[in-house]
Amino acid sequence: MAKRGEIKGENDLYVIKIGGNVIDNSENLYRFLKDFTALPGKKILVHGGGKVATQLSETLGIEPKLVEGRRITDIETLRVVTMVYGGLINKNMVAQLQRFGTNAIGLTGADGDFIRAKKRPVKTIDYGFVGDLDENSINPKNVSSLMEAGFTPVFCALTHDGEGQLLNTNADTIASALAVALAKDYHTTLIYCFEKKGVLKNIDDENSLINEINPRQYQELKEQQVIHSGMLPKLDNAFNAIACGVKEVIIGHAGDLGNLITELPFGTHLNSDL
């Protein structure tokens, strides 16, 4: 494995998460995958689901199972997400990345024993086949081996329990856990791509982008109630990753990823600089 700082940039790693808003629009997706390919250094892509899984479930007559407003992954739903996330979305994305020149390999957490999760314990709600991560979930040695062998991992939102069971796992959490686990060996930047320009002062005004937030400023923004409730878990998660060694977290629009190469502004940068 390359040692830190041997050659500038050689040890950089981007962990980038995209959501359904990119996946559901093939034009946006192709543009994103081209920009992803152009990024230098080592890269890991993590993708969530899209509308396709919901559509397939509906076609197959699988009723969405909700308990106290929470979505449950029953065995039928797990089959659907295994087919759609692990097969249809992941493998088509890999084929596109290959076309653009990224030597991608499409993965679940079961592949290479990369990500082990624990089936969420049943308390008041039985979430079904949902897996939660802990600090030992990622196998950084195996992920590094794959990258050092020249491949670019593309993870979907599935993990396993090590006992043969696949589990549905939140893609944001997978991205953050990967970034943290690899931060010991790489200069890691975690990027969340979503449908907004980044963290906005006014959610209805795309021009109100906050360029940078450090932990102190985050506290202030929370106290001023500038950051609205939906962003809080994302930002808490991001600052936790930074506290655990991730160099920087960027939250931005998938369509702007190319700005990282052209050095134009891209999203909100979260970092530990005071």
Add this chain to the structure above:
Amino acid sequence: MAKRGEIKGENDLYVIKIGGNVIDNSENLYRFLKDFTALPGKKILVHGGGKVATQLSETLGIEPKLVEGRRITDIETLRVVTMVYGGLINKNMVAQLQRFGTNAIGLTGADGDFIRAKKRPVKTIDYGFVGDLDENSINPKNVSSLMEAGFTPVFCALTHDGEGQLLNTNADTIASALAVALAKDYHTTLIYCFEKKGVLKNIDDENSLINEINPRQYQELKEQQVIHSGMLPKLDNAFNAIACGVKEVIIGHAGDLGNLITELPFGTHLNSDL
């Protein structure tokens, strides 16, 4: 990469293909995957589809499209096989292999650019999204890199064209092409697991197993019409692989794979020894 003969067994490679008859029965599949795990040396698993793809197509109301008795892979069918082969079957098989201790990675030919195919040209029949392999289809360097990094590849019957298009490709052909392409770097054994004990003198008598066939004996058996028509393409393909450097081809029952370890008789051994 390990050099030939450095340590006995270190450079052995098994390429093993299983078909729907193993995949469709979970008990048979688990037994097979346990036996596969117990095999020493490097290994590649190649699997075909099973009844699940047909069942899903029926549920989704996709009519099987046949032209002159040949099955066509239209875009809807390609979606189904990408979900079922690349997702459901492949990833569950990987999760089971991990449980048994094989560090498996589930793949299509698009992953790692391992297998490029050409869309079958339209002559009298348009087969749709079917890919044919040629002598340059396999990227042995990339496959070796993955194996030398400690992973066991598990391929489903999908390839890509390098231009972003996934293609449905015969699993027997994929197994044979992989074995041939890797025979330069490994002592390669190609194993076809199917529902019979091996090549039988009398197809209705499982006790009539032919233990070994070399090319001369194959000619004789063909002349005597002992080998029936359905076996001919499989055996022609096998002897072609041997002519191209594969050490041995074994055709046997998936349930007997464990005999390779206990050194009990297993299937029909095809080799070039005269």
